[in-house]
Amino acid sequence: MQDVADRAGVSLTTVSFVVNGTKRVAPATRTRVEEAMADLGYRRNVLARALASRRSQIVALVFPALRHRLGSTALSIVTAAASAATERGFNVVLWPVDDVAQLDDYLSGGLVDGVLLMEVTAEDPRVALLTARDVPFGLVGRTEDTTGLSFVDMDFADMVGTGLDHLTGLGHRHVALFLGQPSGDPAASGYGPVVRTEQAYLAQAARRGLDPLVVRGGQDPRAGREAATALAADHPEVTAVLVLNEGALSGFVNGLVAAGRAVPDAVSVLALATSAADVATADPPVSAVVAPGTELGARSVQGLLDRLADPAAPPSHDLLPGTLELVGSTAAAR
Structure with a gap:
C-alpha cells in the first residue's frame, strides 16, 4: 500500500x-x-483484512445438493446473489451441505459473516442451528413460522392464480397439478414450494368450481415421462396441467405426446416457477409463470448485508410474483 x-x-x-x-x-x-x-x-490481502476487521466479507449460500437438483432457477438465484454481493464488496461461496451436523462443522471455522439458506422446509432444523450459533442469516424461501426471520420467497399462491386464470380463460375445467418431490428428503412433506403450491391450487380449484387432481413424481425426465403416461391412461378428462417440477418437465411433455395426447391440441401444459432460460431453450417449448430467480438472489443478499451493517434492523419479508410467458404449449380447450 x-x-x-x-x-x-x-x-x-x-x-x-x-x-x-x-x-x-x-x-x-x-x-x-x-x-x-x-x-x-x-x-x-483478504486474510489480513479479515483479521483486522474481524470480517471475512464472505456469505455462504447453503444448498442441499443431495436432495435437490441445482436447476436453472436455483442457478439464477446463485449467480444473482454472487453479483449483488460483489457490488457490496462481499463474496459468495456455495456450500452443498445436506445435514445439520455438516453445516455445524462448516460454521465452526468462522469462515463466513452470514448465511443464506436455500430449499427451506416448514420446520427447517438449520434455522435452529443458526439461531443458536448467533450467525446472521436469511432465507431464500420460508418456514411455516417466520416470526423474527428475514426471507425472500416466490409468491406461489399468486403464481397458481396466474396459471389458473390463463387456463380457465381458455376454457379448461379439468386442470391437474404435477408436483416434484425432492428425492430422499425426509422433510419432503414440508418442502415450502410444494406445500404452498398444493395448498393454493386446492383452495383456488374449490373457489373456481374445478375438480382438483394432484400428481406427484420425481425430479428427472424419466419420472416426468412416467407421470405423463399414468395421467393419460387414468385421467383422460384432463385437458390442462400446471407443472411445478422443473427437472421432469421435458419428460412430462414428451410422455404426453408419446401417449397420444398432443401438446397443446389435446393437453395444455403450463410450468410454474421455472426459469426464463428453460422457457427459451426447452424442446418442445413450454409456456410458464417464470420464477423471479435473479430478483430472489439479489434481494436475499442485499437484505442480509443490510442486517450485517445494522444488526438492529427489523426482519424483512419479501414475496415476489412470477411473470407469465407464453410460447405455445397452451391452447383453447376442446
Whole structure:
C-alpha cells in the first residue's frame, strides 16, 4: 500500500480509503490510486483484512445438493446473489451441505459473516442451528413460522392464480397439478414450494368450481415421462396441467405426446416457477409463470448485508410474483 501511495502521490490513508471503501475519495484521486494499483499489480490481502476487521466479507449460500437438483432457477438465484454481493464488496461461496451436523462443522471455522439458506422446509432444523450459533442469516424461501426471520420467497399462491386464470380463460375445467418431490428428503412433506403450491391450487380449484387432481413424481425426465403416461391412461378428462417440477418437465411433455395426447391440441401444459432460460431453450417449448430467480438472489443478499451493517434492523419479508410467458404449449380447450 505504501508503494501505491508513493506512486500515486497520495497518503497511505488515502490508499486505504480507496481499497476498503471506508470514505469518499475525489474521483481524480481515486483514478490515480487505481492506476497505481494496476501498474504495480497490487492486490489487497483478504486474510489480513479479515483479521483486522474481524470480517471475512464472505456469505455462504447453503444448498442441499443431495436432495435437490441445482436447476436453472436455483442457478439464477446463485449467480444473482454472487453479483449483488460483489457490488457490496462481499463474496459468495456455495456450500452443498445436506445435514445439520455438516453445516455445524462448516460454521465452526468462522469462515463466513452470514448465511443464506436455500430449499427451506416448514420446520427447517438449520434455522435452529443458526439461531443458536448467533450467525446472521436469511432465507431464500420460508418456514411455516417466520416470526423474527428475514426471507425472500416466490409468491406461489399468486403464481397458481396466474396459471389458473390463463387456463380457465381458455376454457379448461379439468386442470391437474404435477408436483416434484425432492428425492430422499425426509422433510419432503414440508418442502415450502410444494406445500404452498398444493395448498393454493386446492383452495383456488374449490373457489373456481374445478375438480382438483394432484400428481406427484420425481425430479428427472424419466419420472416426468412416467407421470405423463399414468395421467393419460387414468385421467383422460384432463385437458390442462400446471407443472411445478422443473427437472421432469421435458419428460412430462414428451410422455404426453408419446401417449397420444398432443401438446397443446389435446393437453395444455403450463410450468410454474421455472426459469426464463428453460422457457427459451426447452424442446418442445413450454409456456410458464417464470420464477423471479435473479430478483430472489439479489434481494436475499442485499437484505442480509443490510442486517450485517445494522444488526438492529427489523426482519424483512419479501414475496415476489412470477411473470407469465407464453410460447405455445397452451391452447383453447376442446
